[in-house]
Amino acid sequence: MAAQPVGGQKPFHVVSPVLESLPLSKAVGTKVFMKLENVQPSGSFKIRGIGHLCQDAARKGCRHFVCSSGGNAGLAAAYAARKLELPITVVVPSSSGPTPVRKLEELGATVEIYGKVWDDANRRAQELVKMEGWVSIHPFDHPLVWEGHSSLVRELKDSLEAKPGAIVVAVGGGGLLAGVVAGLHQVGWQDVPIIAAETHGAHSFHEALKAGRLVTLPDITSVASCLGAKTVAARALECAQECQVISQVVEDTEAVRAVEQFLGE
Numbered sequence: 001m002a003a004q005p006v007g008g009q010k011p012f013h014v015v016s017p018v019l020e021s022l023p024l025s026k027a028v029g030t031k032v033f034m035k036l037e038n039v040q041p042s043g044s045f046k047i048r049g050i051g052h053l054c055q056d057a058a059r060k061g062c063r064h065f066v067c068s069s070g071g072n073a074g075l076a077a078a079y080a081a082r083k084l085e086l087p088i089t090v091v092v093p094s095s096s097g098p099t100p101v102r103k104l105e106e107l108g109a110t111v112e113i114y115g116k117v118w119d120d121a122n123r124r125a126q127e128l129v130k131m132e133g134w135v136s137i138h139p140f141d142h143p144l145v146w147e148g149h150s151s152l153v154r155e156l157k158d159s160l161e162a163k164p165g166a167i168v169v170a171v172g173g174g175g176l177l178a179g180v181v182a183g184l185h186q187v188g189w190q191d192v193p194i195i196a197a198e199t200h201g202a203h204s205f206h207e208a209l210k211a212g213r214l215v216t217l218p219d220i221t222s223v224a225s226c227l228g229a230k231t232v233a234a235r236a237l238e239c240a241q242e243c244q245v246i247s248q249v250v251e252d253t254e255a256v257r258a259v260e261q262f263l264g265e
Contacts, residue, residue: 009055009059011048011051011052011055011148011151012041012047012051012055012079012080012083013040013041013045013047013048013051013148013151014039014040014041015155016035016036016037016039016040016155017035017036017039017159018033018034018035018036018155018156018159018160019033019034019036020032020033020034021033021034023261030165033160033164034262035152035155035156037152041079042072042075042076042078042079043072043075044072044075044076045149045152045176046072046073046075046076046139047076047079047080048148048149048151048152048179049142049144049145049146049147049148049149049175049179050067050073050076050077050080050137050139050145050148051076051079051080051083051148052144052145052147052148053137053138053142053144053145053148054077054080054081054084054137055080055084056144057135057137058084058086061133062086062133062134062135063086063087063132063133063134064086064087064088064089064131064133064134064135065077065080065081065086065087065088065089065134065135065137066088066089066090066091066125066128066129066134066135066136066137067088067089067090067091067125067136067137067138067139068090068091068092068118068121068122068124068125068138068139069090069091069092069096069100069118069121069139070092070093070095070096070100070118070121070139070172070225070228071092071096071100071225073137073139073140074090074092074100074104074109074139075100075103075104075107077090077109077137077139078090078104078107078108078109079107081107081108081109082107082108087110088108088109088110088137089109089110089111089112089125089128090104090109090110090111090112091111091112091113091114091121091122091124091125091128092104092111092112092113092114092121093113093114093115093116093117093118093120093121093225094113094115094116095116095117095220095225095228096113096225097225101113112124112128117219117220117225117228117230118139118220118225118228118229119220119229119230119231139173139175140172140173140174140175140176140178140229140233141173141174141175141233141234141235142175145175145178145179146175146178146179146182146235147179147182148179149175149176149178149179149180149182149183150179150180150182150183150186151183152179152180152183153167153179153180153182153183153184153186153187153189154183154186154187156183157187157189163189163192164189164192165192165193166192166193166194166195166246167180167184167192167193167194167195168194168195168197169194169195169196169197170197170198171196171197171198171205171232171236172198172202172224172228172229173229173232173233173236174205174229174232174233174235174236174237174239175233177194177196177205177236177239177245178233178235178236178239180194181194181239181242181243184243185242190242190243191244192243192244193243193244193245193246194239194243194244194245194246195246195248196245196246196247196248197248197249197250198247198248198249198250199222199223199224199249199250199251199252199255200222200249200250200251200252201217201220201221201222201228201252202217202220202221202222202224202225202228202229203217203222203249204216204217204229204230204231204232205232205236205237205247206247206249208231208232208236208237209237209240209245209247213237214231214232214234214237215231216230216231217230217231218230222252222255223252223255223256224252224255
């Protein structure tokens with residue numbers, strides 16, 4: 001079961017496979033499953049929510065999309081714009097590097113490099129969206145983005161034989177976390193704990209949980225630049241009141257080692 005069609009349109013994402021990771025299962029002593037979102041047409045889960053938001057905006061008369069992104073959100077928005085045959089401008093920070101820029105341009109996006117981190121790029125995007133007919137596609141802080149991401153959990157319920165003991169998600173701005181919580185409510189899994197993982201230096205959610213309010217980091221210093229939002233979405237903090245959310249902050253070296261391990265599988 002995928003996200004509900006917008007205005008009769010089929011969602012842009014695909015139902016991704018759920019496979020057991022034998023090395024991870026062996027390491028932790030219980031079955032560990034991976035939801036393979038790398039098979040999505042834009043390369044990440046982002047197409048679920050962002051595609052959903054773009055379809056809605058197009059139906060309402062959008063003439064030009066604007067998206068600020070560290071990488072994956074922009075690629076999802078650019079893919080959706082291409083499918084909808086609408087122009088898009090994606091603003092990325094310099095920390096994103098040349099690879100996302102090349103991929104965005106290959107999808108037909110106009111790319112503007114602005115500032116050092118995503119928050120800088122987002123301020124520029126908010127200036128551009130003042131043009132008539134231009135619509136902002138926020139990378140993580142929008143109810144339709146969360147609604148689209150909730151399809152992940154509905155697919156998990158269809159794929160797994162039993163309710164999971166926990167769900168592990170990476171947190172940047174909090175859009176995936178908000179979508180997973182929405183999905184847990186939809187399928188009646190509100191008691192499933194969520195392990196929210198961040199890298200040190202991009203851990204705005206962890207700091208917000210600790211303070212009990214939104215906290216803005218002074219800078220993004222983690223190598224996980226595409227996850228870097230100095231301030232997490234307010235909805236992410238609300239999610240911690242609705243479900244059991246366990247914050248886990250890791251060092252960059254641990255995150256890089258985990259990526260290498262996943263690639264090795």
